[in-house]
Amino acid sequence: MDDLLEWRKEFPILEKTTYLISHSLGAMPRRTADALQEFAEVWASRGIRAWEEGWWEMPVTIGNLIASIIGAGPGEVVMHQNVSVCQSLVTSCFDWSGVRNKLVTDGLNFPSNDYIHYGLERQGARVSQVASPDGMTLPIGLMLNAIDEQTQLVSVSHVAFRSSFVQDLHAIIQRAHEVGAFVVADLYQSAGTLPVNVRALGVDFATGGSVKWLCGGPGAGYLYVRPDLRARLRPAATGWMAHRRPFEFESGPIDFADDAFRFLNGTPAIPALYSARSGYEIVNQIGVAAIRAKSLRQTQRLIELADEASLPVRSCRNPQTRGGVVVIDVPNGDQVARELARREVLVDYRPNAGIRIAPHFYTADDELDYAIAEMVSIANVQGRE
Numbered sequence: 001m002d003d004l005l006e007w008r009k010e011f012p013i014l015e016k017t018t019y020l021i022s023h024s025l026g027a028m029p030r031r032t033a034d035a036l037q038e039f040a041e042v043w044a045s046r047g048i049r050a051w052e053e054g055w056w057e058m059p060v061t062i063g064n065l066i067a068s069i070i071g072a073g074p075g076e077v078v079m080h081q082n083v084s085v086c087q088s089l090v091t092s093c094f095d096w097s098g099v100r101n102k103l104v105t106d107g108l109n110f111p112s113n114d115y116i117h118y119g120l121e122r123q124g125a126r127v128s129q130v131a132s133p134d135g136m137t138l139p140i141g142l143m144l145n146a147i148d149e150q151t152q153l154v155s156v157s158h159v160a161f162r163s164s165f166v167q168d169l170h171a172i173i174q175r176a177h178e179v180g181a182f183v184v185a186d187l188y189q190s191a192g193t194l195p196v197n198v199r200a201l202g203v204d205f206a207t208g209g210s211v212k213w214l215c216g217g218p219g220a221g222y223l224y225v226r227p228d229l230r231a232r233l234r235p236a237a238t239g240w241m242a243h244r245r246p247f248e249f250e251s252g253p254i255d256f257a258d259d260a261f262r263f264l265n266g267t268p269a270i271p272a273l274y275s276a277r278s279g280y281e282i283v284n285q286i287g288v289a290a291i292r293a294k295s296l297r298q299t300q301r302l303i304e305l306a307d308e309a310s311l312p313v314r315s316c317r318n319p320q321t322r323g324g325v326v327v328i329d330v331p332n333g334d335q336v337a338r339e340l341a342r343r344e345v346l347v348d349y350r351p352n353a354g355i356r357i358a359p360h361f362y363t364a365d366d367e368l369d370y371a372i373a374e375m376v377s378i379a380n381v382q383g384r385e
């Protein structure tokens with residue numbers, strides 16, 4: 001008995017589509033349509049008063065729903081538009097012109113983060129990218145060796161987007177703190193499918209977004225900052241919402257707020273926050289431990305089905321380092337993924353990896369059997385052509 005299948009009726013797309021792409025865009029909850037309608041009604045009926053009746057606080061009140069998923073406390077997470085904005089904000093907290101100017105990034109990090117890291121070179125940063133020997137995994141020793149006394153910031157993806165490899169955040173944070181460096185962890189591919197506890201880890205910053213495992217929709221990313229660091233941090237990427245007295249409209253340098261508003265910038269993307277809410281509520285209600293237990297079972301089933309069909313599995317088999325995605329490498333993977341989509345089976349393809357397949361809490365076992373059978377039939381047809 002899989003109790004989580006009860007949730008299927010809350011996700012309209014599952015009626016017609018085999019939806020195995022929640023690592024890219026989670027299915028939309030039915031109630032999200034009501035939330036967006038609510039946004040329109042509040043705007044239409046309350047007008048400007050909506051700001052003081054909830055909109056102004058929304059980057060923090062919605063952030064609280066993320067906080068309970070990642071082990072942060074209330075008022076410790078703020079919402080932005082996406083991870084790229086959050087990562088830029090984090091790196092803007094540091095002076096890169098001194099002796100401690102090294103930024104260590106893992107070779108599996110999301111490219112957007114690295115574009116930001118390399119952009120800091122003009123401010124004096126030295127970027128050290130720790131290469132993955134196989135493009136899919138990264139032995140922890142390589143990361144730890146790269147972190148030294150000149151390191152200011154370590155940027156690490158908790159779960160790698162390409163391969164779903166789970167990195168040892170605990171070891172990386174410990175090493176960084178030993179040498180006085182900070183750590184920003186990108187939780188986009190872990191939060192909502194793998195238990196994360198930012199407080200227990202002691203991580204300094206964490207970023208992530210909504211569109212994947214959290215079923216929250218585009219335009220809503222989140223930033224966690226360790227509360228005891230707040231007073232020391234003065235982000236250069238800022239805005240009037242971060243001011244202690246925003247409605248005094250004071251010109252000149254900013255006088256930062258003491259609370260999480262310190263890490264905001266300008267007017268928040270309010271409709272995106274309405275659309276993100278339902279997914280977060282559902283993940284909170286189910287609990288990530290139950291989601292992970294199911295994910296481990298179903299990713300194992302996918303691996304076994306691929307083995308039976310002699311399809312090469314490129315992602316980790318070890319449950320300790322296996323995230324929510326199984327990567328299967330078939331010839332012409334991009335074409336196979338497109339043909340699967342035509343048959344209403346949604347997965348995706350990433351160069352140098354393969355086809356990424358992700359069950360989520362709403363996935364039925366027989367959908368996995370079906371997807372692999374369709375892959376085999378497409379690969380056979382292609383083989384004959």
Ligand SMILES: Cc1ncc(COP(=O)(O)O)c(C=O)c1O
Pocket residue numbers: 081082083084085110112157159160161186187188189208209221
């Ligand atoms: C690990 C990871 N980080 C960041 C991103 C993208 O972040 P954003 O578009 O919110 O800047 C993705 C999206 O695919 C991702 O998988």
